[in-house]
Amino acid sequence: MLDQYEPVIGLEIHAELLTESKMFCGCRVVAADVEPEPNTAVCPVCLGMPGMLPVINRRAVEFALRVALALNCTVQPRNVFARKNYFYPDLPKGYQISQYELPIGRYGWLDITLPGGETKRIGVRRVHMEEDTGKLTHLEAGGSLVDYNRSGVPLLEIVSEPDIRSGEEARAYAARIRQILRYLEVNSGDMEKGVLRVEPNISIRPRGSASYGTRIELKNLNSFRALAEGTEFELRRQAALLDGGGRVVQETRGWHDARRETFSQRLKEEAEDYRYFVEPDLPPLHIDEAWIEAVRAALPELPQAREARYVETFGLTPYEAGVLADDRRVAEWYDAAVAAGGQPKALANWILNDLFRLLNERGRRIEEIPLAPGALVELLRLVDEGAINVTTGRDVLAEMVDGGREPREIVAARGLGQISDEAALTALIDQIIADNPGPLASYRGGKESLLGWFVGQVMRATRGQANPALVNELVRRQLGVK
Structure with missing residues (x-):
C-alpha cells in the first residue's frame, strides 16, 4: 500500500x-x-x-x-x-x-x-x-x-x-x-x-x-x-x-x-x-x-564522539560503546576507571555484565554507589594476578557496591584469597575421587561429561576459591586424561 x-x-x-x-x-x-x-x-x-x-x-x-x-x-x-x-x-x-x-x-x-x-x-x-x-x-x-x-x-x-x-x-x-x-x-x-x-x-x-x-x-x-x-x-x-x-x-x-x-x-x-x-x-x-565561545568550550564530549572514541581507541564493539556512552555519568565513570590504569576492554565487560546487574538489582544509579572507579581497577588487578578468581571477584564487587570497602580489605577480612597450592588441591581431588566410586566408574565407562562434575565438586569444597584453571588441569591429570 x-x-x-x-x-x-x-x-x-x-x-x-x-x-x-x-x-x-x-x-x-x-x-x-x-x-x-x-x-x-x-x-x-x-x-x-x-x-x-x-x-x-x-x-x-x-x-x-x-x-x-x-x-x-x-x-x-x-x-x-x-x-x-x-x-x-x-x-x-x-x-x-x-x-x-x-x-x-x-x-x-x-x-x-x-x-x-x-x-x-x-x-x-x-x-x-x-x-x-x-x-x-x-x-x-x-x-x-x-x-x-x-x-x-x-x-x-x-x-x-x-x-x-x-x-x-x-x-x-x-x-x-x-x-x-x-x-x-x-x-x-x-x-x-x-x-x-x-x-x-x-x-x-x-x-x-x-x-x-x-x-x-x-x-x-x-x-x-x-x-x-x-x-x-x-x-x-x-x-x-x-x-x-x-x-x-x-x-x-x-x-x-x-x-x-x-x-x-x-x-x-x-x-x-x-x-x-x-x-x-x-x-x-x-x-x-x-x-557563544564560552558555552562552546564548556560543552561535554557528546555521545556520538564518545562512542567513536571507544571503538577506535579502546577497541570496543559499537554495541559496547553505545551502551557505555548512553548515560553521561556511566561514561565519565568508565573514563575515570581507564584513567586509573584499567584495561578498557576488561573494564567494559565487568561494567556491562556485572556492575550493571548489581545496579539493576539494587535500583541505584552509578553516581549513587560508594564504589570508586579506581577500586574496580584494583579488583580486576587482583583477578589478573590470580589472588582471587572471577567468581570470588563478583562476590567482592557486590560488597564493594554496597559498602564502599577496598577489594584487598574485603579479601583479607573474609579469607577469600584464591587457592593455588598444587599439593593441597591434588590431595583434595584424590579424596573426592575416592569418595565417589560410582561417578568414577561411569566416567571411566565413557561418560566424559563427568569430568566437569568432578571439577564442580572441587570448587564447591573450596567455596569457589580454588584456581579454576589449575583445578581443571589437576582433575584431568588425576583422572588419567591425556
Whole structure:
C-alpha cells in the first residue's frame, strides 16, 4: 500500500529546561515528580495579569545555546521574541511568548544510526525558546480544570527538516536528541512525565515527486515506541485514503495508546493563523561571540564522539560503546576507571555484565554507589594476578557496591584469597575421587561429561576459591586424561 508513496516526516521536539525559575518571571519551576497544589507556583506575570512585564531568564538562554551548538546550528547574534496568538484555556495571556523569524539557532544537523548500522544526516531547521502553557484536566463527568503551575516554564523547541522517512528513523532521531539533552543537563528526558514531548508532522507523496503532500501533526506520544508505531499507522492511513480516492485533511491527530491508532483532534493551524508579531515588552536579545565561545568550550564530549572514541581507541564493539556512552555519568565513570590504569576492554565487560546487574538489582544509579572507579581497577588487578578468581571477584564487587570497602580489605577480612597450592588441591581431588566410586566408574565407562562434575565438586569444597584453571588441569591429570 505504501510502496508507491514516499513518507515525508519532520519532528518538533519540545523540551522543558531544567532551570530553577520560569522563562519570564521569578516563579520556581516545579519538578516533574512533585505534585504541589494546583496554581500555587504562579505570579501575576505568568498568569498574564494586566501591566505585568516579562524578564528573560539568562540561564534558559544559556541552556538553549548549549543545545543549538551541540546540534551544529548557526547561533543568531540577534534574537527576537514574538507573540504567538491563539485562545485556549491553558494559555492565560491569550498568546504565548515564543520565537519565530529570529530564533536562537538555525540550519543545524544531527547524524543518526539506523538499525542496519548505516548513518543518516537529519537537518535541524531551528532551535527556539518559548514558554510552556498550563495543564488542562478533563473530567469524566464533564467540564475541565486548569493548573497554571506549568505556565511560563522555559521550553526549547527543536524543529527538524522533513528528512525522516519512517517511524524507525523518527525513533532514532528523537532518541538521539533526548540523549544529547541529558548529556547537556538541560532536560531529564522523561517523556512519560511530559517534560519532553515529540510531535511528528507526517505526509506522503508519490515516489519521485518533489512536492509535499498534506501533513498532519501527531500528538499524545509518551514513548519512542508510540512515536514509531503512531507514525507508521498514520502513513498507512494516509496511503489508504489516497488509494480509495479520498484526500488527506490537514489536522492535528492524537495517538490512542490502547487501540494503537490515531484519531482526529482539531484542524491544524497555519503559521499565519497565529498572527505572530514582535513581543513589545521584550527588547531584542543580543548574544555576543564571547558568550557563544564560552558555552562552546564548556560543552561535554557528546555521545556520538564518545562512542567513536571507544571503538577506535579502546577497541570496543559499537554495541559496547553505545551502551557505555548512553548515560553521561556511566561514561565519565568508565573514563575515570581507564584513567586509573584499567584495561578498557576488561573494564567494559565487568561494567556491562556485572556492575550493571548489581545496579539493576539494587535500583541505584552509578553516581549513587560508594564504589570508586579506581577500586574496580584494583579488583580486576587482583583477578589478573590470580589472588582471587572471577567468581570470588563478583562476590567482592557486590560488597564493594554496597559498602564502599577496598577489594584487598574485603579479601583479607573474609579469607577469600584464591587457592593455588598444587599439593593441597591434588590431595583434595584424590579424596573426592575416592569418595565417589560410582561417578568414577561411569566416567571411566565413557561418560566424559563427568569430568566437569568432578571439577564442580572441587570448587564447591573450596567455596569457589580454588584456581579454576589449575583445578581443571589437576582433575584431568588425576583422572588419567591425556
